[in-house]
Amino acid sequence: MKVSYYPGCSLESIGKSYDHSTREVCRALGVELEEAHDWVCCGSSAGLKMNKLVSTALSGLNLAVFEKREPSDVVAPCPFCYRRLASAQEEMRQDPKLKGEVQELIEAELSGKLQVHNLVDFLRRKVGLEAIAAKLKKPLAGLKVVPYYGCFMVKPRQVTGCENPENPTSMDEILRALGAEVLDWDFKTECCGASLTASKTGKVVELTGRIVREAAFRGADAIVVACQLCQANLDMRQGEVGKQDQREYQLPIVYFTQLMGLAFGIAPAALGLNHHLVDPVALLEKKGLIG
């Protein structure tokens, strides 16, 4: 299976482990990720707030790049890139005037027929549970996790196509198929604070605190994420949350692709498991899933 790959800026910086583990997992599943080398920023952060046309045009540039390729499917692990690309395409579909302006700016024509996927859905639906389970070498037995989708990937339903944005299950199903004990909880899509991490750190501590506390209450060993911002927030602020509650939480925040990679028998170093603040390696060793 071939698919275009759009890592986005974050996956080349704070989300390096996400990028590496994604590539490893896709390689194991026989999914060829074709990265275009002329992609640019998707326009979802500062650009979106300041100038809608610029933001949409940035996405338009990327859409133009990926539309040209075969097959016309692109997968973007970063939820912000994913939603910006998909939304931009949808907005231009609904507003031909905007589309015209963008096409003029980027000096390219857009067909609007690109299929934009987020990584979780791509693996669950396009690759499928059977193919994933077939590659299982080391079941994640005894590992209790809570799946944290984050708020961005699942909404709005019209753009993401998510059937139940209040209670998505794709990541649960993938992890369960690989032998992990996936605990149910009501915080799957509660916001972590996203990019407020620098400007309103207190808010991020408050929001991630609730998530971490509930995960601990439910008895989770780790929180599994699909977004590098979520990973960063839950990882970096956990110490401060702990200070507030006068305890150490020690809840590793791992990417679901890292767990998939482990289950496929890929070496932990290749999955970036030593790039976390709250160390997952000790936990995984204790559970007998590493070493």
Added chain:
Amino acid sequence: MSKRVGVYICHCGTNIDGMVDVEKISDEIGAEGGDVVVSRHYKYMCSEPGQKLIRDDIVELKLDHVVEASCSPKMHEPTFRLACSQAGMNQYMFEMVNIREHCSWVTDNRDFATSKAKALVKGAIARVKHHKPLVGTRQPVTRKALVVGGGIAGITTALKVARSGYQVYMVEKEEIIGGRMSQFDKTFPTLDCAGCTLTPKTSEVGRHPNIEIMTKAEIAEVRGFVGNFKVKVRQQPRYVKLDKCTGCGDCQTVCPINVSSKFELGMATRHPISRPFPQAIPNKYSIIRDGLAPCQSACPAGVNVVGYMNLTGIGKYDEALALVRERMPFAASCGRICFHPCETACKRGQTDKPLAICQTKRFLGDNEMAKGVFVHPPKTEEREEKIALVGGGPAGMSAAYFLALMGFKAEIFEAAPEAGGWLRYGIPEYRLPKAILRKELENLASMGVKIHCNTPIGPGRSVNDLLTKEGFRAVFLGTGLTDAVRIPVPGSDAAGVHWGVDYLRDSASGKGPDLAGKRVIVIGGGNVAVDAARVAIRQGASPLIMISLESREEMPASSWEIEDAEHEGAKIENRWGVKQVLVKDGKVSGIELRKVERVFDEQRRFAPTYFDDQLTTRDADAVILAIGQKSNLKFLTPEDGVAVTQRGLIVADPNTLVTSRLGVFAGGDCTLGPASFVQAVAKGREAAEAIYSYIVHNGLREVLPKEREVPKEITEDERKRAKPIARQQMPFLTAQERKGGFAEVELGFTEEMAKAEGQRCLSCSVCCQCGECVRKCGPVAIDLTQREQVRELDVGAIVVATGVDIFDAKKWPEYGHGKYKDVLTNLEFERLCNAAGPTGGKVVKPSDGKVPESIAFIQCVGSRDKARGAEYCSKVCCMISAKQLSIFKHHNHHGKAYVFYIDNRCGGKGYEEFLRRAIEEEGATYIRGRPAKVFEQGGKLVVRSENTLVGGQIEVEADMVVLATGLTAQTDYQNVARALNLASDKHGFFLELHPKLGPVETPLNGIYLAGGCQGPKDIPESVAQGGAAAAEVLTLFSLGEVEVEPTVASSDPKLCTGCKTCVNLCAYTAISFSEERKVAVVNEALCQGCGTCAAACPVAAIKVQHFTPDQIFAQIEGMLA
């Protein structure tokens, strides 16, 4: 006739005059003159001065035609017609023109409006001149009322009409009357106990001599017209006789089944025989049964599988066996050899594995045999007649058993040395030990059945002789298929070739061939072939190969038999056919096979084709060809007069089993072709019943309606009922233990295993008709043979009061209903409060039974919700939540109550005061905002909402959350609408005639509405509407007559060609065809004047009075002039 026309045009305030220049039209028409004698305009024609204008002009100006232009005729045609007739002019000489809804209200262009209005008026003037002075007829009114629905609205209507001295029928769908109110604890604003206010009324309804209650009943069809309705009511069986039941409740204590209670909204269980609460009216028990369970339906003998499995599950083995014996007298045999279609149909198989029905039945039979007893029902009488049964196999044995119970003298004539037929000489010992069979035959003999062995019937002592010379009143032929089918295979006459059926019979008689150490090939794919293979293995054959035409899946033999054969060492090769038997020195040396291309043709008929170039051989010392069974009919003589088919089967009527010879019946393999043990036993019983009706009733039979089968898909309720018990594994001899002997392979269930198996039953039929309640009922009030009934009623007026249902809270998954035990709907919370409810009236959390310290109410779940629910407001929920929080506070004085609301709609008398009390005295916290989500954090429920008055988000922890789910129409409202021809709005509420002025009338004369079915409302309004509907009914009854409008169709017999087009088109079945005169005849009382017939009539023989072609053409020309 003179034509003096008066024209009146209404301003309707500014409604018409605002857009149409009324004065101008009136003046212009007046100026044109002609037949128009006077033309006026007035502000409100429908008012008294307006009508007076018309009346005075008719008298003074001697008008004989009147045209009035104003609003819709639907509003005021009756008003003006009445005015005309009061002044002495026939009311049909009047024509009304709509220049409001059709003109002034639909445009904003004055010129267009005025010119259109004038054209319409001119058209009316032209038309009215063609009107005829029609006169209606009067029909008498049947002074009986029908109330559909036994809730508080229906009860109110029924009591008022009954107290006035008229007969009322109350038709209620559920087992009891009382409707929603019977589920409530208290009512607002008085906090009266709902039961205390309702039960005196239900009690009075139950006692009133003028009211007849029909419960478990629905309206199937309504025909007729106002004052003369013919109603068909379909009533489901209660299975309990109302005149005998004392409501003692003994029956409930012995019922083994528990199902989810609909009355308790799934929060409690009930027995199928139950009563929702002790004060219910009718104060009688009722059994819910959904229909025939799939197992019983699949059983050819109709054994009540659900019944006996459940009895076994509670350890009542004797009762279980008796139930089996009603249809299958030979449980020990059946439980060993049946192909159990019941298990294939068993719905438990859709969750884990089907019930081990067959093996449990075996336990029941063996259990009795071990005790050395044989219990059968007492004979119904002693009779003189002798009945002969030719053939002592399963069919004959079964017929003899049932005939003996009926009191007949049954005698079995069996040609072989022992009786049992295929059970003795076909099915091998390791599947059915002869000792078991002999015991069954002993039991049969103990009933007085005579069994003559070594006594063939045939030439010399024929069937005819039995009837004419030996005094038998009837003969049953159960002669089976005892011969082997032979095919002309070259070499099949060599030594060492055996035919399957013969081989089994010889082996069973101890005369089998010596196969020890021989290489044996068995040809065939059916059960005979498999039996032959397994017998041969035990006789020492080695190796043993089974070769069949069919693929493994196509083989007709039971899959478990094939597996057993393989387990014992048989090798199976599929898709080969026999070309020839290889012979050497007159003895079998092997077999030549050809590859099968295909066994069944396109029509699934047996028509094998081969690849004649693909051949192979196998060596063998003996070959057993087991390819089929056929009948041996040599016993029939020409005098018997018994017809047979080409295939050699005896011809018998499928229902009465009678052959071509009167008095001779036949059943089993000999009529069906190769069938099964259970089918033969079924036919034996049917034959006994047929013989009984032949002898006692001269062949007349009562045909009882069959019960409907329940749906084949397993339901959620059934899944929840499944107890976590795995299917018992039948212990069996290992392959080693089976070697060389014929010991029984399956060792049988123990008592614990049978009991556990019985408890796995889901009781798909709900009531399993096990009979425990019947046995326990002192007054003998239970009758399980009751069936659905249709009853016809003649009534004069119908009041529809079918009530409401509530929104399905699962449509709002974000509120967690169904996910969290402590999230309830208003109605579920009400059941917690009710003293007869699932917790005995204690307000406790369903999750842990503890008293909640805080409850959050979420309003408008489903109502005022365009996106996912309905736009309308359900009216009562604000008050319900205020009421329920007040009840909660009485139970827990320290509890906290929160209500998340949009508005508080408390418009009734005392309602606002009640709300204030809830806030100020009970201390409830009212938060204005829509909750987004109910979730669990730290193990507690949290409601996240907006607080609009403060302008921010709020999260509130609560022990319990109650959703105020709104009211909807009943889910089956379409059935009611269809039966009664009612119109409903897009939400399913029935349409009234006018929302302000006619809330209880419908456009259908004689049919009225009351209560929630017309729209969401509270109890005072339902009662008020109930009374209003009663007033309508009583008006009709007090008049005693209805006027039938003359604007109906009439057919001119001179023009009618008798094509019957109109007859088939009439939706009101008002047109019939007269065979003598060969013309269509219109029943004016039924005709609604729709005009379909007139439009369709090819020769314009049918016309609708007051809408004739000349009138309509005149109108058109007048408009266009």
